Structures are given as structure tokens and as C-alpha cells.
Amino acid sequence: MISINPSLVQYYPLGDSAIVIQFGEGVNPLINTQIRAVTAWLDEYTFEGFVEYVPAFTTITVYYEPWILDYKELLSLMKEMIADIGEIQEPDESGIIEIPVLYGAEQGPDLQYVADFHQISTAELISVHSQAVYLVYMIGFVPGFPYLGGLDERIATPRKDVPRSVVPAGSVGIAGQQTGVYPIETPGGWQIIGRTPLNLFDPDRAAPALLKAGDRVRFKAIDQTTFIEIKGAKHGH
Known part of the structure; x- marks a missing residue:
């Protein structure tokens, strides 16, 4: 207790x-x-x-x-x-929400920068980022945006000096000691390392935000084909 x-x-x-x-x-x-x-x-x-x-x-x-x-x-x-x-009562830590992520390329334009910043390979960066279990500390900034604690210090990276004017929905980023997911398209200054095909915020859902404070999250690396399949299934194609 x-x-x-x-x-x-x-x-x-x-x-x-x-x-x-x-x-x-x-x-x-x-x-x-x-x-x-x-x-x-x-x-x-x-x-x-x-x-x-x-x-x-x-x-x-x-x-x-x-x-x-x-x-x-x-x-x-x-x-x-x-x-x-x-x-x-101490929180139930049995359930972990898995978020699939396509790392790198156009979906993660800052992956190479973050890897170079820490003098590691992009493969190692992806491995470190996707092995940790993160805690959703709060939702903020825009509807459904999860601030996730538990980022490994080996990949903690300062946010960008000049924010992007547009960050696509689903973008997975790093800023300092945190990682997070942009639920909607918005300007933003986090280092974008990948993108999830999941919809983190949908006002038409009974619970519009996919995540809430207290949830535990793990990222799973996926390939381009899986990304397209999940995105297509989400839109009923």
C-alpha cells in the first residue's frame, strides 16, 4: 500500500x-x-x-x-x-498497451540525428526505445497527447531548436527525458523517430483518447507493410 x-x-x-x-x-x-x-x-x-x-x-x-x-x-x-x-492501493501493472511504430525514413526523420547524437546505430536506438515500459504521466498539449516517463537516459535527447510547423498525427518523438506520440497533426519541436498507424485521438469514440494517465505502454517496431495494413484496417479498407 x-x-x-x-x-x-x-x-x-x-x-x-x-x-x-x-x-x-x-x-x-x-x-x-x-x-x-x-x-x-x-x-x-x-x-x-x-x-x-x-x-x-x-x-x-x-x-x-x-x-x-x-x-x-x-x-x-x-x-x-x-x-x-x-x-x-498500488496500481495494477499487469496490462501493457502495445503501440506499433514504423521507425525511421519519412516516418521518423530525426531517427538518424538522435542516433548520431548518442553515437549509436539506428538499430540500437530502436531497440532501446522499444524495450522499455513507459508510464503515461499525463495527457496534455493537445487532446490525447501522452507524456511518457521511463525513457532510457542513453537516448534522452533535447528537443529541436526550431520546431516543425507540421508534425503528422501518430508521430513518435523524444524530448529530453520523455517520449510521446502526437495524436493529431500539429506544430511541434520533439525529435521524431517514427510513426504509429494507431489513432490516439478520435472524438467519435466513446473514450476519445486511446491512452490515459496511469497506463503503461510499450512500443513495437513494425515494417512498412504492417504499417499500411494496420492503417488500412483502421479506415475499413
């Missing part, structure tokens, strides 16, 4: 209609588990004046209607909530 130590949790206002709850520093699986326990509580026990919550790596921001309750009232409520949560 995991517990939250209330004395280590910090609170501070964000403008006049939000409170930030901070659980620690840095990308940390334990902090992520604590944040997900709080979001689960908020999903089940919403309160009058509650608007929404936004989880991040080390914080949850809770937005509220200040004409219904004031900051001091919300602060007291959040502290009670943290105290009531007590011990947290």
Missing part, C-alpha cells in the same frame, strides 16, 4: 478561481500514483462550486467558482480530502 503524507503536500492559489496541490518534485511514479488517487476521489465526490481538475507531473490544479466558495473554504476541503484518502 502507498500513503500520502499530508505534511509533504503543498497548496497555493492560481488566480482567483483555482488551487494548485503539489505532491513533490520531478517525474516520479509514486507521485503519479498519489495524483491519480486524488483525481479518482474528485471523480467520485465532486462538490458545489467545482469546475474541473487538471493533473500534471507533480500537481493537480482544481478550478472552482469563487462566488460559490472562497479559497480558504476550498483549501480546507482539499486538506480534508488528502487526509481521508489515507492508504492507496
Whole structure:
């Protein structure tokens, strides 16, 4: 079991209609588990004046209607909530979501750059990237974009100095100590090493985002033929 130590949790206002709850520093699986326990509580026990919550790596921001309750009232409520949560069941780590990726060539235009940056072969880069199990720490930037922690330090690479104006949907990238997947076409500055044929965000699905915070992910290298087959099947061809 995991517990939250209330004395280590910090609170501070964000403008006049939000409170930030901070659980620690840095990308940390334990902090992520604590944040997900709080979001689960908020999903089940919403309160009058509650608007929404936004989880991040080390914080949850809770937005509220200040004409219904004031900051001091919300602060007291959040502290009670943290105290009531007590011990947290450790997350089930049995399920891993596999994401197929076509690495390199036009689908991964930065693969060679990242390999050269670390003085390794592209084959070794692909092997290292696809062997790890990643944790989805949060969804953000654009709908369905997963920020994945657990990238091997051997392939951690700074983001591009000049972002691309267009990054295709499904592009798999590296930025610093993180890896992630662009769910829709958008500008972006991550080093693009491959592309998945899966659709990570579809507003017509019951659950539009394929991934959610707390999911565990592994990438699987595929070839061009498999990429086309999966993409065709997705569109019903």
C-alpha cells in the first residue's frame, strides 16, 4: 500500500478561481500514483462550486467558482480530502498497451540525428526505445497527447531548436527525458523517430483518447507493410 503524507503536500492559489496541490518534485511514479488517487476521489465526490481538475507531473490544479466558495473554504476541503484518502492501493501493472511504430525514413526523420547524437546505430536506438515500459504521466498539449516517463537516459535527447510547423498525427518523438506520440497533426519541436498507424485521438469514440494517465505502454517496431495494413484496417479498407 502507498500513503500520502499530508505534511509533504503543498497548496497555493492560481488566480482567483483555482488551487494548485503539489505532491513533490520531478517525474516520479509514486507521485503519479498519489495524483491519480486524488483525481479518482474528485471523480467520485465532486462538490458545489467545482469546475474541473487538471493533473500534471507533480500537481493537480482544481478550478472552482469563487462566488460559490472562497479559497480558504476550498483549501480546507482539499486538506480534508488528502487526509481521508489515507492508504492507496498500488496500481495494477499487469496490462501493457502495445503501440506499433514504423521507425525511421519519412516516418521518423530525426531517427538518424538522435542516433548520431548518442553515437549509436539506428538499430540500437530502436531497440532501446522499444524495450522499455513507459508510464503515461499525463495527457496534455493537445487532446490525447501522452507524456511518457521511463525513457532510457542513453537516448534522452533535447528537443529541436526550431520546431516543425507540421508534425503528422501518430508521430513518435523524444524530448529530453520523455517520449510521446502526437495524436493529431500539429506544430511541434520533439525529435521524431517514427510513426504509429494507431489513432490516439478520435472524438467519435466513446473514450476519445486511446491512452490515459496511469497506463503503461510499450512500443513495437513494425515494417512498412504492417504499417499500411494496420492503417488500412483502421479506415475499413
